Amino acid sequence: MNELLLRSLTPSVLGILVRRGADFAAAEDAVQDALVEAVRTWPADPPRDPKGWLVAVAWRRFLDATRAEAARRRREDRVEEEPPPGPAPAVDDTLQLYFLCAHPSLTASSAVALTLRAVGGLTTRQIAQAYLVPEATMAQRISRAKRTVAGVRFDQPGDVATVLRVLYLVFNEGYSGDVDLAAEAIRLTRQLAAAIDHPEVAGLLALMLLHHARRGARVTPDGGLVPLAEQDRGRWDRESIAEGVEILQAALARDRLGEFQAQAAIAALHADAPTTEDTDWVQIVEWYDELVQLTDSPVVRLNRAVAVGEADGPRAGLAALAALDSTLPRYAAVAAYLHERDGDPATAARLYAEAARKAPNLAERDHLTRQAARLNTGGSPRTP
Amino acid sequence: MAKYLLLKHYRGAPAAVNDVPMEKWTPAEISAHVRYMNDFAARLEETGEFVDSQALAPEGMWVRYDGEGRPPVTDGPFAETKDLIAGWMVIDVDSQERAVELAAELSAEPGAGGRPIHEWLEVRPFLTKSPTITE
Numbered sequence: 001m002n003e004l005l006l007r008s009l010t011p012s013v014l015g016i017l018v019r020r021g022a023d024f025a026a027a028e029d030a031v032q033d034a035l036v037e038a039v040r041t042w043p044a045d046p047p048r049d050p051k052g053w054l055v056a057v058a059w060r061r062f063l064d065a066t067r068a069e070a071a072r073r074r075r076e077d078r079v080e081e082e083p084p085p086g087p088a089p090a091v092d093d094t095l096q097l098y099f100l101c102a103h104p105s106l107t108a109s110s111a112v113a114l115t116l117r118a119v120g121g122l123t124t125r126q127i128a129q130a131y132l133v134p135e136a137t138m139a140q141r142i143s144r145a146k147r148t149v150a151g152v153r154f155d156q157p158g159d160v161a162t163v164l165r166v167l168y169l170v171f172n173e174g175y176s177g178d179v180d181l182a183a184e185a186i187r188l189t190r191q192l193a194a195a196i197d198h199p200e201v202a203g204l205l206a207l208m209l210l211h212h213a214r215r216g217a218r219v220t221p222d223g224g225l226v227p228l229a230e231q232d233r234g235r236w237d238r239e240s241i242a243e244g245v246e247i248l249q250a251a252l253a254r255d256r257l258g259e260f261q262a263q264a265a266i267a268a269l270h271a272d273a274p275t276t277e278d279t280d281w282v283q284i285v286e287w288y289d290e291l292v293q294l295t296d297s298p299v300v301r302l303n304r305a306v307a308v309g310e311a312d313g314p315r316a317g318l319a320a321l322a323a324l325d326s327t328l329p330r331y332a333a334v335a336a337y338l339h340e341r342d343g344d345p346a347t348a349a350r351l352y353a354e355a356a357r358k359a360p361n362l363a364e365r366d367h368l369t370r371q372a373a374r375l376n377t378g379g380s381p382r383t384p
Numbered sequence: 385m386a387k388y389l390l391l392k393h394y395r396g397a398p399a400a401v402n403d404v405p406m407e408k409w410t411p412a413e414i415s416a417h418v419r420y421m422n423d424f425a426a427r428l429e430e431t432g433e434f435v436d437s438q439a440l441a442p443e444g445m446w447v448r449y450d451g452e453g454r455p456p457v458t459d460g461p462f463a464e465t466k467d468l469i470a471g472w473m474v475i476d477v478d479s480q481e482r483a484v485e486l487a488a489e490l491s492a493e494p495g496a497g498g499r500p501i502h503e504w505l506e507v508r509p510f511l512t513k514s515p516t517i518t519e
Contacts, residue, residue: 107478108478109385109432109476109477109478110432113432131385131476132435132476133432133434133476134429134434134435134436136429136434137428137429137432137433137434137435137476138432140430141431141432141433142432144432169385171517172517173513173515174514174515174516182516207517211516211517212516215516225514263517359511360509360511360512361513361514361515362511362512362513363513363514364514365511
């Protein structure tokens, strides 16, 4: 049985239940139950109409739960009987679900969890494992998120930007446990791109595909980080790059630039270069200038300083760096790199060690410590 | 979404405001203290922020490798150890501000006289996995 196909039906099945009048929280639980039932019974007895089957089972679960609830409360409300099974309504509810699950009233972690469950069709256990928290905690996070959006009208248009931020967070979480969150983020962004025509959705999808393409080359078998300049570009996934570039070009042609398109453009220029030296750094700096205009982010300015260092030499990079706040994350790492390129290994070694102490993650810390060690022991210069 | 460790010390932390050793509290004050800790953990589970909570015995030992074919060397416990960890709580929160807020709430646990201990807690961020997008 194709689990991805099954999960891809989640948002439309849930949308149908909500349109029939089920409240979102109860409908979402019912759809989860139906998915579990499908995993159990489909291998031996595959339905002819998978979506119709899911709608029927989920609706029955919803009615059962509502009846049980009603009985418990000794209410006498008559619950509506199951409507005749038929073709799904033409309205696409998928987009509304993305908006609801990324609603601005939710915290980032709640929006991520709710999106993965209600749109992605992942189980609470899978989401908990991916984020390394107990299942009970994740269950509470999800049910709180559902309560938070309980009063939100389902048919109101939402903000695409908030949805994109949630999907970006999921992608950046990468891979842990048995769920590949990067691949899941790509799937969800692809599905969103099919539901709404928006250049920034395309931009984010392109950005993800271009970065995902490098995955095999960016870590060593023992988990060490391989910087872009040292990656074996023969191991980049050319198919994924080609798709990302094509999606990006179509988006850029519409002349409504946004930050994800600009970031994707930078990733595309890297993807295009056979080596670091052959990279079109001048154009990359131009894209960083666009990004600074769009976001005014200090992190973007920091990355721009690296690009300036490649385009105009390390002195120019250090000058660009001097204008920035030295307490920025990764400032010391960038300074170390530029000082080494500028022929000052002693300063570089000191800064690499400082950067390692401040590194936010283990792989980066180990990588920076190795750089400091390489310089301190007079080892070979950085491989091209 | 970041994990933080809230570290409680038997020894080694700066002195609390209400700094009376537990054995000098009344039994009712000890019960109130334990109840506060349990309620705090339960509340964090409800907010979807709880990861783990553990307490450690005050007495342990030091162990080190002593070479091929030799048994490990053990030593201690040392009564004079300066820094003695009592236990911890791990939380998964949206911001450092939230981690600090929760640590302060935990530090308000009641002690002698039923008044908050104002205990110093050490707050340490976890190193994360490396993100997919870095440039």
